[in-house]
Amino acid sequence: MEHDESLRFEVLGPLRATLGQSELDLGFPQQRALLALLLVRAGRPVPAGEIVAALWPEGAPASAMNIVRRYVGSLRRLLEPGLPPRAPGRRLSRGADGYRLETAEDEVDLLRFRGLTRRAKREAATGRPEPALRHFVEALDQWRGPVAAGIPSPARDHAVFAEIERELVRTTVMAADAALLCGTPEHVLPHLGRAARLDPLNESLHARNVLALAACGRQAEALAAYESVRRLLVRELGVAPGAELTAAHTRVLRQEVRSAPRKRDLARPAQLPPEPKQFTGRQAELDSLRTAADSSAVLLTGMPGIGKTTLAVRWAHEAAERYPDGQLHMNLRGFDPLNAPLTAEAALRFLLPVLGVPGHRLPSGPDALAGLYRTLLSGRRMLLLLDDAFDTEQVRALLPASPGCLTLITSRRGLSGLVAAGARPLPLDLPSTADALAVLARHIGRERPAADPAAAQEIVAHCGRLPLALAVVAARAASHPGLPLAAVAAELRRSQGSLDALGDVRTAFAASYRHLPDDAARLLRLLSVGCGPDLTADAAAALADLSVRAARRLLDELADAHLVDESAPGRYTAHALLRVFAAELDRRP
Incomplete structure (x- = not known):
């Protein structure tokens, strides 16, 4: 049987040291006090003057340093049996800056406590209170009583021991916060009682x-x-x-x-909207989503009406079986024409009851709500669809910390803050002409486009391949099955320069427009002026009577809102229907 010669020290309670299975006799009271002082500073030098002041706080004898050296020699031989006389040893050394005790983290309860506390803080900082709580409780379990109990009272009153007790109290407070978030306060009640007696x-x-x-x-x-x-x-x-x-x-x-409710009591939500029956095309984008499923968050962006929500819902239904703990859906109303965007707190108050938390048990305040939400999702595999996000802050609190969850976000804005935090961006472009024709055929049947392919092509062109515009025109054609597609195309031709035939498109554009700052809105209106198929910052500056720098900033703002597109470095274009919308705005009295 292998002989155990491992050293273990305990200072978070009665001072003890063991070598293998044997407890060591730590000697005279002041020698014990010296070991306690070295342990709480393990790995760092303790100046000789501090040692003397700690051992003799009311005044040291002239022989104090000789006594300290004698204690040091005795501790060296105790900690390293068989060490030759006057040998320096590897455990307890002296340098110009004082005496140093070398130990590993697993050898000293105080160092284990601090290591576990650091790990707990990291987990808590990333919104994972359950693993944080496990580390906090394991750290506090190292604490067995008054720090360095058993050493002489004058030395025990040294400030270094009082600071450790304050550290224990601070950790108990953090552990209690994690336990309350997790709904398991019983794990910390004994530690809270002990800390309350201490402070x-x-x-x-x-x-x-x-x-x-x-x-x-x-x-x-x-x-x-x-x-x-x-x-x-x-x-x-x-x-x-x-x-x-x-x-x-x-x-x-x-x-x-x-x-908080236990996970086993939680509901399994299935909140996805119905799968879009008229969906077609977008195979390249679906393939991108399939490869992005290993991410924790995917951000779908694009101009109003380009089909972000339809694609997200379509793919979410395909992926749902990979997330057996359920699917959550929340319309964040970022660009709702009638309502203000939801706050993160309001969204959490909708989502938490879906996860099984009764309304009367919801905590107050956004931070507590977000912590409870992340706690409930921790360790689960869920798919979250956050539709029509307005900005990064609205979404940030709704992102689960669990690696098994996937959050699919749609927005008209670039939300660079989410991308910087790790969300995988997937910008949507217009569908190809072939896909746009397929969308039209899916809505009205294949026979009518096949009977008049030229009219179908003209409809797609007038709609600028924009899925929302195609859906509006297709709905009108479907409701009048006897109306030739040529007549629908002619109607669109007559309405050029106006969105009267595409009212829903106008509404979608207006919802983005109303969130623009005044100077960006003015530049968008000026895009209706004949300035070619694209423009540069120099051209925009001349058009709006601005500096080039200011024009570039506004163009970037419009590009982030997907109201213009940077088609090539420094060159910006706007969709044909957006130009029509801008012209309508510019004609307003």
């Missing part, structure tokens, strides 16, 4: 304790805990509880504190 006047800590007790169904104890700390604050400091503790008390009184 009885810490109101943030007591606020978490009150909320955790209430979330465990122990409302009477929560109210009693609040009353106890309230009296203590009045007695010791002469002050009433502050805003944070008072708010926790109010939430308990109003019975607003509830545990």
Whole structure:
């Protein structure tokens, strides 16, 4: 059997050291104090002067340094049995900057605590409270009592030990926040009670304790805990509880504190809109979506009416079986002609009940809502369709942290912030002429375009291959099956210079236009002036009486809104129907 010679140190409680299976006798009280000081600074030098001040806070004898050197020698031999006399050893060394104890993270409970806390913070920062909570609880489990218990009181009063206790309290507060988000406050209640005894006047800590007790169904104890700390604050400091503790008390009184539901109790939503029956074409885009499915987020962008939502819904139905925990859909109303864009908080208040959280259990505030939402999605495989996004901030809080989820976002804007955060962009272009003809045939049947292919071609041309315009014209043709396509084409020909025959297209363009700043809106209106098939920043500057720099900025803004397209570096074009829309705007009195 292999002999275990591993060293282990404990300082988050009674000071202990073991070598293999044997506990070491750490010697005289002041020698124990020296080891404790070296352990809490493990891997860093402790100046000799600090050691002397810690061991003899009321005044050191003249022989203090000789005594310290004797203690150091004794500890070296204790930690490295068989070390020759006067040998420096590898564990405890002395340099010009002081004495240093070398240890690995797994050898000292304090270092394990700090390593686990760092991992927990990283998980919490990425919206993953469940793994964060596991690391926090494992870190706090290293804590067994008063730090460095058993060393002489004067040395135990050194500031370094008090700072570690404050560190333990701060970690307990963070652990409580994660536990409340996860709906498992029982995991931290013992640690909260111990931390509260350690720092009885810490109101943030007591606020978490009150909320955790209430979330465990122990409302009477929560109210009693609040009353106890309230009296203590009045007695010791002469002050009433502050805003944070008072708010926790109010939430308990109003019975607003509830545990989050367990994942096994969650609903399996299936919220996708119906699959579009008239969908055709877009094979290249569907192939791109299939390869993008390994991403955590895909952003579909394009001009108004280009078919972003139709494509997203079509592909979401195809991919749904890959996400067995369900599908969520939210219309963010970014460019709704009648309503303001949804806030992230409002969207979360719609989505969380779909995931099984009763309305009366929803926390208050956007951060708490987002944390609960990510908690519920953690470890699940779900598909989210966030349609018609207005800006990055509206979407950011709705992105799950779970790697098993896919978020499909549609927007008229480029949302560069989402792309920078890792969303895979998929800009949509106009369909080919062949695909546009297929869309028309899918709506009205193949017989009529086959009977008059020239008229069908003319309709597609007048619609500029824009899917929304094709759908509007096809709906009119389908509702009048006896109307020749040549008559439909003639009607479009007569309405050139106006969108009267394409009212839904005008509405879609107007929804984007109304969100433009005044200077960008003015430049869009000026695009109706005959300035060729495309224009440069120089041409736009002359057209709008602006500096070239200002014109380039406005063109980039219009391009981000997909109201113009940078067809080549520095050259911008606008869709023919958008030019008609701009002309209508320019003719307004």
